[in-house]
Amino acid sequence: xxxxxxxxxCMIIDMQERLMPxxxxxxxxxxxxxxxxxxxxxxxxxxxxxxxxxKGLGDSIPEVYEAAGTKEYxxxxxxxxxxxxxxxxxLQENERGNVLVCGTEAHVCVLQTCIDLKELGYNPVLVTDAxxxxxxxxxxxxxxRAVQEGILLTTAEAILFELTLDSRNPVFRQISQLVx
Numbered sequence: 001x002x003x004x005x006x007x008x009x010c011m012i013i014d015m016q017e018r019l020m021p022x023x024x025x026x027x028x029x030x031x032x033x034x035x036x037x038x039x040x041x042x043x044x045x046x047x048x049x050x051x052x053x054x055k056g057l058g059d060s061i062p063e064v065y066e067a068a069g070t071k072e073y074x075x076x077x078x079x080x081x082x083x084x085x086x087x088x089x090x091l092q093e094n095e096r097g098n099v100l101v102c103g104t105e106a107h108v109c110v111l112q113t114c115i116d117l118k119e120l121g122y123n124p125v126l127v128t129d130a131x132x133x134x135x136x137x138x139x140x141x142x143x144x145r146a147v148q149e150g151i152l153l154t155t156a157e158a159i160l161f162e163l164t165l166d167s168r169n170p171v172f173r174q175i176s177q178l179v180x
Contacts, residue, residue, distance in 0.1 A: 001152075003125060005163045009046040009096040011081055012037060012068065013103030013110055016051055017058035022134050023104055029132035030063070033102045036130050036156040037067035039178050042171050043163050046094045049073040050081050052109060080112035082120060091122070098123045100159060102130035107142035114151045125152045127159060 015033060020026055040047055047068050049060055054075045065071045076084040082091070091099065099122050101114055110131050114124040126146050133139040146153065154162075157179045164175050 001123070003098050003123075003152075003154075003159065003162050005043055005045060005165070007096050008098040008100060008125075008163060009091065009094045010037075010040050010048070010100040010102070011091075011113065012047060012049045012060070012064060013081060013101065013113060014050060014052045014057075014105070015060050015064050015103050016054075017061055019052075019057055019104055020061055020132075023132035024134060024136045024139065025132055029104075029130060030061070032127070032156040033130035034063050034067045035178050036100075036102060036127055036160065037064065039156075039160040039175050040100070040163075041067065041069055042174050042178075043160075045100075045163065046096065048081075048087065048090055050084075050087060050103075050109075051075050052079075053077055079109045080116045081109065082113060082116040088120075097121070098125055100125050100127055102127045102156075104132050105138070106131040106133040107138040107145075108133075111142045111145060114146055115149050118149060118151060123152065125154055125159065127156050128153050129155045 051073050074087045078084050081087045117124040
């Protein structure tokens with residue numbers, strides 16, 4: 001199945017100031033997620049930023065807001081983003097069935113969101129190099145579980161080029177520069 005830009009949106013889950021320092025592979029996850037977010041902005045793919053209990057865990061890291069070009073976010077207390085009415089309404093409003101998912105933690109909010117998105121009829125696409133957990137083993141098992149649940153896996157670079165479609169796309173050079 002091809003993932004087309006006009007059918008795609010993205011959820012950036014809980015990349016927060018007090019969570020990110022504890023993540024295994026933090027720098028790689030941040031680098032790939034920020035590359036993804038910058039590319040999606042260039043491609044004009046709608047993005048939703050979520051934050052788990054902002055009062056306690058802080059805002060998203062500043063680079064996320066900068067890359068996305070917005071400080072807007074959805075504060076949540078649920079692990080699965082789909083269990084929050086405002087987030088689910090925003091997803092539905094975008095009217096795009098493919099949902100790219102990145103952020104933390106892979107084995108909790110990210111995985112539960114993907115499973116529930118699939119159950120709701122969306123096509124969740126888990127961007128594996130743009131997710132993290134505190135323990136490597138938790139991320140590994142989360143990715144295995146995602147596959148067992150029928151969730152598509154990809155990488156930030158692969159999905160950006162898939163959404164770009166071909167080298168004749170007017171933003172191809174910008175996307176190409178991002179992934180270098």
